[in-house]
Amino acid sequence: MTQTSRPFLPFVKPEIDEETIQGVVDVLRSGWITTGPQNQQFEAELSAYCGGRPVRAFNSGTCTMEIGLRIAGVGAGDEVITTPMTWVSTANVILEVGATPVFVDIDPATRNMDLDLLERAITSKTKAIMPVYLGGLPVDMDRLYEIARARKLRVIEDAAQAFGSSWNGKRIGAFGDLVSFSFHANKNITSIEGGALVMNNEDEAELARKYRLQGITRTGFDGMDCDVLGGKYNLTDVAARVGLGSLRKTDSITAHRRELARRYFDAFEGGAAEKLGMGLPPKNFTDHNWHMFQIALPLERLKLSRAEFMGQLKERNIGSGVHYPALHLFTLYRERGFKEGMFPHSERFGASNVTLPLFTGMSSDDVEYVVKSIDEICEQFGTQG
Numbered sequence: 001m002t003q004t005s006r007p008f009l010p011f012v013k014p015e016i017d018e019e020t021i022q023g024v025v026d027v028l029r030s031g032w033i034t035t036g037p038q039n040q041q042f043e044a045e046l047s048a049y050c051g052g053r054p055v056r057a058f059n060s061g062t063c064t065m066e067i068g069l070r071i072a073g074v075g076a077g078d079e080v081i082t083t084p085m086t087w088v089s090t091a092n093v094i095l096e097v098g099a100t101p102v103f104v105d106i107d108p109a110t111r112n113m114d115l116d117l118l119e120r121a122i123t124s125k126t127k128a129i130m131p132v133y134l135g136g137l138p139v140d141m142d143r144l145y146e147i148a149r150a151r152k153l154r155v156i157e158d159a160a161q162a163f164g165s166s167w168n169g170k171r172i173g174a175f176g177d178l179v180s181f182s183f184h185a186n187k188n189i190t191s192i193e194g195g196a197l198v199m200n201n202e203d204e205a206e207l208a209r210k211y212r213l214q215g216i217t218r219t220g221f222d223g224m225d226c227d228v229l230g231g232k233y234n235l236t237d238v239a240a241r242v243g244l245g246s247l248r249k250t251d252s253i254t255a256h257r258r259e260l261a262r263r264y265f266d267a268f269e270g271g272a273a274e275k276l277g278m279g280l281p282p283k284n285f286t287d288h289n290w291h292m293f294q295i296a297l298p299l300e301r302l303k304l305s306r307a308e309f310m311g312q313l314k315e316r317n318i319g320s321g322v323h324y325p326a327l328h329l330f331t332l333y334r335e336r337g338f339k340e341g342m343f344p345h346s347e348r349f350g351a352s353n354v355t356l357p358l359f360t361g362m363s364s365d366d367v368e369y370v371v372k373s374i375d376e377i378c379e380q381f382g383t384q385g
Contacts, residue, residue, distance in 0.1 A: 009366055010319040012186045013359045015253070020245025027241045035213075038237035042191075042244050049247065050198050051174035054205035057240060058212060061160045061182025061195030063233040066093040067211045068178040068197055069128065071204050072154035074099050078127035082158070083113040084328040084338075085346040086132040090158050091327055099127065103328055105343040110282055111294075112139045114345075119147055128154040133162040133172070135323075136188070136291035137284060141167040145176065156180060163189045164254040164289035173198045183243055188253055188291050191243030194235050256360045257290040263364050264293050264356070267371035272378040276301050279352070290358060292323060295374075297352045303381045310354060312381075316373045319357060326350035 027038055039057055046055040058064050074080060076098035082090055084103045094101040104117040111134045118129065129148055131139050138159075148155045157172070159165075160182035165172045173179045183194040199205050207228070210217065215230035235243075246253075265283060268274050279296030282288075297306055304312070310320045326346040328338035340347065356370055 004315075004317050006317050006369065008317045008319065009357050009362070009370070010359075011321045011355050011357045012319075013361055014185050014190050014192075015246070015249075015360045016190075016242060017245060017249075020242055023241045023245060024238055027237050033238050034236050035234040035240075036237045038240040038244065039235055042235075042240040042247070043196075045244065045247055046196050046198075049173070049250070050171065050179075053174065054199045054202055055196050056199070056205055056208040056212060057191075057235045057243070058195045058197065058233045059235050059239070060193060060233070061180060061184060062089040062093060063231065064180040064182075064195040064197040065090065065130070065156060065158060066096055067208055067233070068156040068180055069093060069097045069099070069130075070211060071199070071207055072128050072156060072178060074127045074154070077125065079123060079125040080128045080130055080156075081118055081121050081126060082130040083132050083346065084326045084343050085111065085134060085324065085349060086158065086327060087160070087324055088327045088330060088332075090130060090132055091333070094130070100125075102126070103338070103343060103346075105345045106134075106349065108345045108349070110137065110139070111135070111349060112137065115140060115143050115147065118144075122147075122151055122153070126151070126153060128156055130156045130158055132158040132160075133165065134292075135281060135294055136161045136163075136165050136289040137282060138162060138165055138167050138172055138287055141176070148177070154178070160184075160195070161187065161291040162289060163187065164250050166287050168287075178204075183246070188257065188289055189243070189246045189250055191235065191239040191246065194239050194243055253360055254289050257358060258285050258288070260358055260362055260364075260367055261285070261288075261290040261293055263367040264358075264371065267368055268374075271371065272375040272382065273371070276378045276382045278374070278378070293356045293358045294323065294353050295356060296349055297354060299352055301383050302378070303383060306352065306354065309377060309381075312377045313370075313373060318370055318373055321355035322353060323355050324350060324353075 078099040080094045081102045085106045091101040107114040155177040157179045162172045179198040181196045183191040211230045212233045215226045215228040277298035
């Protein structure tokens with residue numbers, strides 16, 4: 001068994017500075033710990049970051065997608081086109097509103113939705129498109145919205161991983177239709193749990209506010225009405241204060257993660273993993289926020305499974321993850337008629353991807369150690385076939 005004296009390196013670790021911790025203490029002492037002034041400030045600063053567009057904060061990046069679908073009028077009898085290479089919540093919320101998810105395969109080069117296949121999948125029942133920006137890399141936004149406009153379709157962007165990403169110099173969230181962000185603990189910008197929905201106008205923002213808390217509207221001291229079926233999705237002020245601390249460091253966090261990604265590419269160059277055919281992510285340091293650095297194992301040239309490969313990393317005190325299995329192969333979706341072979345690129349990547357450590361607390365030496373370890377594993381377990 002491999003021995004190492006290095007401390008364990010997780011694949012992700014949130015950055016919460018002392019100022020933010022003290023800010024949370026102040027919130028706790030204030031007596032107002034649920035949705036209140038910190039939430040309002042968080043929304044205001046998110047809106048400013050997104051070019052002044054209306055933003056509402058929520059307790060997850062899952063409910064933001066569901067509420068986006070509801071605002072877009074998606075319901076029973078409608079189809080929503082998305083990708084099977086995503087966290088299962090993307091498709092689950094489509095089912096939740098009574099609509100039908102229609103999957104299209106990924107482009108193996110970008111690992112995002114293949115826009116050629118998207119165009120072919122549109123039918124008279126298609127109501128919306130839900131693109132996913134895997135690892136934080138956007139799709140071709142110009143072409144996406146050209147397709148949507150031509151077919152009069154709404155777009156609910158699953159930008160859960162893309163806060164800090166951009167397209168042709170424009171921030172994701174500062175343009176487009178409905179944009180859903182996640183601030184889960186493993187995201188670049190975090191509120192521990194949480195999310196935000198960016199909308200087009202104040203009417204949509206007001207509807208989102210109603211959906212967020214039981215459909216209630218209050219007037220005066222004692223006026224109350226409920227005119228839509230809402231849920232319980234509000235973000236606490238404790239979480240919002242964490243989010244504010246993280247949000248204010250977006251540019252430096254993004255720059256640091258891009259630099260770590262550059263170091264990964266440099267470290268892999270010419271090594272045993274590269275020679276074995278290790279799949280590296282698309283090299284983009286302009287639009288990509290580098291939420292994740294995902295490799296695709298050349299399993300046909302390795303004498304061990306993905307789980308065993310990850311076990312070898314763990315023996316070297318390196319954490320890793322899988323993001324994601326192809327979701328159409330989960331039981332819930334197999335029961336709806338999906339099966340192996342339908343989306344081969346998603347299935348291949350879903351079976352071979354491994355997420356490597358990438359967070360702002362890492363050093364260049366950490367990156368070098370991860371890649372050196374992978375090269376050692378490839379030398380030990382690789383084949384020449």
